[in-house]
Amino acid sequence: MSLSWFLVCQPRIVIKIRKLFSRFLVLVCIIVAASGCGAGSPPTPTLPPPTQTPPPAQASGASYYVDSVSGQDSNSGLSSSQSWQTLAPVNDNSFEPGDTIYFACGSNWDTGLILRDSGTAEQPITLTAYGSGHPPVFEKPGGIAIWITGSYTVIDGLFLQNAANDPDIPYNFRGALLIYTGTEHNVVRNSEFTNAGVGIKTFGHHHLIEHNYIHDLVLVYDRPRESYGAIGISVNDSDTEIAHNRFENCRHQAVAYGYDGGAIEIEGFTAVKDNIYIHHNVSIGSQGFIEVAETKATNVTVVHNVSDDYQQFIAWDTTTRPSNFLVEHNTIIRTHLENACPFFTMFYYREEGVDPDESWLTFRNNIFYTTWQPVLDNARYPCNYPHDHNLFYAPDGSAMSDPVGYPLGPGDVIADPQFVDFDARDLHLQPSSPAINMGTDLGYTSDHDGNSMPVGPAPDVGAFEHKSHE
Numbered sequence: 001m002s003l004s005w006f007l008v009c010q011p012r013i014v015i016k017i018r019k020l021f022s023r024f025l026v027l028v029c030i031i032v033a034a035s036g037c038g039a040g041s042p043p044t045p046t047l048p049p050p051t052q053t054p055p056p057a058q059a060s061g062a063s064y065y066v067d068s069v070s071g072q073d074s075n076s077g078l079s080s081s082q083s084w085q086t087l088a089p090v091n092d093n094s095f096e097p098g099d100t101i102y103f104a105c106g107s108n109w110d111t112g113l114i115l116r117d118s119g120t121a122e123q124p125i126t127l128t129a130y131g132s133g134h135p136p137v138f139e140k141p142g143g144i145a146i147w148i149t150g151s152y153t154v155i156d157g158l159f160l161q162n163a164a165n166d167p168d169i170p171y172n173f174r175g176a177l178l179i180y181t182g183t184e185h186n187v188v189r190n191s192e193f194t195n196a197g198v199g200i201k202t203f204g205h206h207h208l209i210e211h212n213y214i215h216d217l218v219l220v221y222d223r224p225r226e227s228y229g230a231i232g233i234s235v236n237d238s239d240t241e242i243a244h245n246r247f248e249n250c251r252h253q254a255v256a257y258g259y260d261g262g263a264i265e266i267e268g269f270t271a272v273k274d275n276i277y278i279h280h281n282v283s284i285g286s287q288g289f290i291e292v293a294e295t296k297a298t299n300v301t302v303v304h305n306v307s308d309d310y311q312q313f314i315a316w317d318t319t320t321r322p323s324n325f326l327v328e329h330n331t332i333i334r335t336h337l338e339n340a341c342p343f344f345t346m347f348y349y350r351e352e353g354v355d356p357d358e359s360w361l362t363f364r365n366n367i368f369y370t371t372w373q374p375v376l377d378n379a380r381y382p383c384n385y386p387h388d389h390n391l392f393y394a395p396d397g398s399a400m401s402d403p404v405g406y407p408l409g410p411g412d413v414i415a416d417p418q419f420v421d422f423d424a425r426d427l428h429l430q431p432s433s434p435a436i437n438m439g440t441d442l443g444y445t446s447d448h449d450g451n452s453m454p455v456g457p458a459p460d461v462g463a464f465e466h467k468s469h470e
Helices: 016-033 088-092
Strands: 063-066 100-104 113-115 125-130 137-140 146-148 153-156 159-163 177-179 187-189 192-196 198-202 207-210 213-215 219-222 227-229 231-235 240-243 246-248 252-254 258-260 262-267 273-279 282-284 290-293 296-303 306-308 314-317 321-328 331-334 344-347 361-364 367-370 391-393 419-421 426-429
Touching: 063 088, 088 113, 113 125, 146 153, 198 207, 219 252, 227 258, 231 240, 262 273, 290 296, 314 321
Parallel strands: 063 100, 100 125, 113 146, 125 153, 137 159, 146 177, 153 187, 159 192, 177 198, 187 207, 192 213, 198 231, 207 240, 213 246, 231 262, 240 273, 246 282, 262 290, 273 296, 282 306, 290 314, 296 321, 306 331, 314 344, 321 361, 331 367, 367 391
Antiparallel strands: 192 198, 219 227, 252 258, 419 426
16 A cells, blocks of 8 residues: 555644634533543553653543544534544644544544644643444554654554555554654553554654553565564654553464564664663563564663563564663563574574673563573573572473573572462462562562552562462
């Protein structure tokens, strides 16, 4: 599909009279929108300060309505009974700080939406849902379903699919939701992404991506020696927070690698990736949790995540220059033989690159459960990264006797973590678990579930704090 629709500057329809009139409708709009599409208010993270402060719950600007079923583009768009029908009025209009654009549940659009305007810290521009039923669907086969080129916007409660899957699209435009270069302080929350080459691609700074469901993705392209896609979130700049998201099956069959994809990719030549905070996420059945490719990445903190995926927990390719990755209080499961590799490893890509060293990574207070590969790569790209107070376990019948790959660090143990029900993937701890009280205090006050920690004299290791220490 061609990108010309987006790249040609669209004429804007500035509706100043409508905006003035709409200020009187704000209270009515709030009442109509309150029903939503079933999304609740997410809890506020209690870990270290986020890079993006969530905006106020209710903006005070104008409200606009779009309904693909019963709307008309000749309407004013200023109430649910006067809703627009297509995305053309949205793409052509100018929006001001505090404005909210409501999309009707049960609607579907396949032409692509572009929002060029910016809100402010106090009054963001919000795109969200109203009514009941399936959340509003945005798709753009081969292209960008929603493109944000402004700052201080909020995407809340939308559904994106069938996008970013055309091999002819340039790298910078491969995202069902694209937050573009030069933007700041955008929020994506409570939304769902599926059947896309890349769910969310971000450039710019201080973005918050939280409480989304990203699953069952596809490749952008699949070539004999290289493939790309099935990526949940692609981070292309600094100061990004990724929290409380659920990734499932971010993975697709590929000619070159067998399978490709992953929950999160930190990538791209154009900028150093610094100060990235990844916490309280769950990834199930993805190709890997984090891959760092073709970039320099520093100060990346990975905390209180649960990963039950195929390949790595973190992999750097041989074109990267990482430093100061902190991996703390995660529960990481690897039981798939297919594409098995060490939890922390390097992938060869284009050039041999530099050897890894201890400045790249420190990992503490984690649980590693493995049946096929050790946690550390002691073969092709060996490095004994600093590690302490981790629990490692390879159950009977595993392919290795040493689940670590190097000698244990201070406070490390090899032991059965005694999950409540491993087969059902209830990874909370039994009261007799050796993971209880074995961690070192790193200053965290809530676990993966939001429960207070530590409960006992020292924190438990892994993502979950046992609620009572008898």
